[in-house]
Amino acid sequence: MAPMGKETTHPRKPELDAMDLRILAELQADGRITNVELAQRVGLSAPPCLRRVRRLEEAGVIRGYHAELDPAALDFDVTFFAIVGLESQKQAVLDAFEAEVTAWPEVRECHMIRGGGDFLLRLVARDTAHENELTSRLTGAATVLRVQTLQTIRTAKNAPGVPL
Amino acid sequence: MAPMGKETTHPRKPELDAMDLRILAELQADGRITNVELAQRVGLSAPPCLRRVRRLEEAGVIRGYHAELDPAALDFDVTFFAIVGLESQKQAVLDAFEAEVTAWPEVRECHMIRGGGDFLLRLVARDTAHENELTSRLTGAATVLRVQTLQTIRTAKNAPGVPL
DNA sequence: GCTGAAAAGCATCGCCT
DNA sequence: AGGCGATGCTTTTCAGC
Numbered sequence: 001m002a003p004m005g006k007e008t009t010h011p012r013k014p015e016l017d018a019m020d021l022r023i024l025a026e027l028q029a030d031g032r033i034t035n036v037e038l039a040q041r042v043g044l045s046a047p048p049c050l051r052r053v054r055r056l057e058e059a060g061v062i063r064g065y066h067a068e069l070d071p072a073a074l075d076f077d078v079t080f081f082a083i084v085g086l087e088s089q090k091q092a093v094l095d096a097f098e099a100e101v102t103a104w105p106e107v108r109e110c111h112m113i114r115g116g117g118d119f120l121l122r123l124v125a126r127d128t129a130h131e132n133e134l135t136s137r138l139t140g141a142a143t144v145l146r147v148q149t150l151q152t153i154r155t156a157k158n159a160p161g162v163p164l
Numbered sequence: 165m166a167p168m169g170k171e172t173t174h175p176r177k178p179e180l181d182a183m184d185l186r187i188l189a190e191l192q193a194d195g196r197i198t199n200v201e202l203a204q205r206v207g208l209s210a211p212p213c214l215r216r217v218r219r220l221e222e223a224g225v226i227r228g229y230h231a232e233l234d235p236a237a238l239d240f241d242v243t244f245f246a247i248v249g250l251e252s253q254k255q256a257v258l259d260a261f262e263a264e265v266t267a268w269p270e271v272r273e274c275h276m277i278r279g280g281g282d283f284l285l286r287l288v289a290r291d292t293a294h295e296n297e298l299t300s301r302l303t304g305a306a307t308v309l310r311v312q313t314l315q316t317i318r319t320a321k322n323a324p325g326v327p328l
Numbered sequence: 329g330c331t332g333a334a335a336a337g338c339a340t341c342g343c344c345t
Numbered sequence: 346a347g348g349c350g351a352t353g354c355t356t357t358t359c360a361g362c
Contacts, residue, residue, distance in 0.1 A: 013237060024238070027231035031195045036355060048330055050357070061237040066230060066324045067191035073177060073225040074188070076326045081275075081284055083314070098320040105327035111245075111316040120245055120314050124326050150247070150284050152275040156262040160230045162240045162288050163269035200338060212347050214339070 014059040019044065023052055024061065025164035031065040068160070071124055078125040080151040082138055087145045089117040097143055106134055178223045183208065187216055188225065189328035195229040232324070235288055242289040244315040246302055251309045253281040261307055270298055 016024075022042040026033060033041075039049035056062045071079060084101075086093055094112065101107045101121060109122035121138075125131035131151070138147045180188075186206040190197060197205075203213035220226045235243060248265075250257055258276065265271045265285060273286035285302075289295035295315070302311045 013239070016238070021238075024231065024233055028233055029230070031229035031231045034355065035357095045331060046356075047332090047358080051329090059237070061234050063232040063234055065195035066193070066232060067188065067195045068227040068230060069188055069192055069325045070225050070227055071326050073223070074180070074185075074326050074328070075177070079275075102321040107321060108323045108325070108327075110319070110321040111243075111314075112318040112320065114315040114317045118314075120316070150275075150282075151278040152284070153278045154276040155274070156276065157266040157271060157274040159272045161233045161272070162235050162238050163272075164238070198338065199340090209348055210338080211340070211349085215347090 014055075014061060016061070020052060020056060020061075021164055023049065024056065027053070027062065027065075028161050028164065075126055076124040077127060078131045078151065079155075080123055080125070080131060080149050082121045082123060082135070083113075083148040083150070084119045084121060084138060084144055085146045086117045086119075086143045088143060093117075093143050097141065100141060101138070104134075104137075106130075178219075178225060180225070184216060184220060184225075185328055187213065188220065191217070191226065191229075192325050192328060239290055240288040241291060242295045242315065243319075244287055244289070244295060244313050246285045246287060246299070247277075247312040247314070248283045248285060248302060248308055249310045250281045250283075250307045252307060257307045261305065264305060265302070268298075268301075270294075 019042060023038065026038055026041055035050050035053070036046050038053070039046045042049065044052075053062070071077070084097075086097055094117070097119065098110060098112070101119075102110050104123075106123050106125060107121050108124060109120075111120045112118075113120055123131075123134055125134055131149075135147060135149055138144060183206060187202065190202055190205055199214045199217070200210050202217070203210045206213065208216075217226070235241070248261075250261055258281070261283065262274060262276070265283075266274050268287075270287050270289060271285050272288060273284075275284045276282075277284055287295075287298055289298055295313075299311060299313055302308060
C-alpha cells in the first residue's frame, strides 16, 4: 500500500475534547439553538464555537439536523417493527432485499442483524389496514422466509443518538 | 357531555394544509435551515413562514430539533435492539420495568409491544464487553423472563420520523 | 486557539392588503 | 390568511493576541 497521509475524507475517530462533547450534547438536545446561546452554554465566545461546530459537521460527527415530528399529528397512527428472515445469506440476496425495502417510504429504518439473513425494520402506517398491507408486501417479497411484526403501543423513551 | 371549545391544550389533529406539510418536510430533512431559506423553498415570504413554524411547534406537531450524531465517532461502536419478555402483564410490573430501563443512559428507545408483556429496546454500547454487561443487566432485572438481542451490523436506512 | 469589533444577513414585530 | 418595511440580534469574517 502507498503511504497514506493523515487526512482521509472521513476520519473515523477525530479527536474530540471535552468542549466538543458539550457542544454535541447541546446540539443533540436542541438542534436549533443559536450559535451565541450554544457558545454561552458551553462557556465559549461565538466564533470559536461556530468553528468547532463546522469542524464537527465536516468531520461527519454531526450528520445533520432534523425536526422531530409527531407521527400521530401527521396521520401515521401505527409504528411497528418487523424482523424479517431471508431464505439465503448470500450478499446478492441481502443487497436486493435492502434495495427493495429501503425504497419504500414507510420503511424508516433498515438494520441488518448479526447472525445471518435477518433484518430489523421500523415502519410507520396510517392505520391498521395500511399496516397489514405493508406486512403482506414484506411477507410476499421475493426472498422473504418469515416476518415477525412488533407493533408499538406506547413509547416510554425515544432519545436520539447516543448518551453524552 | 358539556360542549367543548375548539381549543384543547394539545389538539390531536390540527388542520395541516399543503404548505404546512412542505414546511414540515423541509424541517425534517434539515432542522437548522434558516427561516428565510425555508420560506423560499416553500414559496412564502419569511414572516408567514415563521408564524406557521411557531404554530406547528406550539401545537406539538414539531416536538423538537436534534443534531444527528455518528455513534462510532463518539465511541459507541455497537447498536443493538433487545426484545424483553416480562413474567407478568400487570400494569405495576410494566411500569416498574419501564421506569428502570428508561433511566439507563444506554437505553435510547423503549417501546411497549402489542401482545402483552414485551418491550423492544434500542441500546448503544461502547464495545462488546459493554454490550454483554447491558444484556446481563437486562436478563438479571427483577421481572424479566427472557431477552433476545439483535445486534445491528449495518444500517441501510435510518430516516427520521415519517414520510412526507 | 481565543477575543473583540464590524459587516452582512436573519428573526421578528407592526401594519397593511 | 400573506406581504412589506423597520429594528435589533445573530452570524460570520477579520485583525490581533
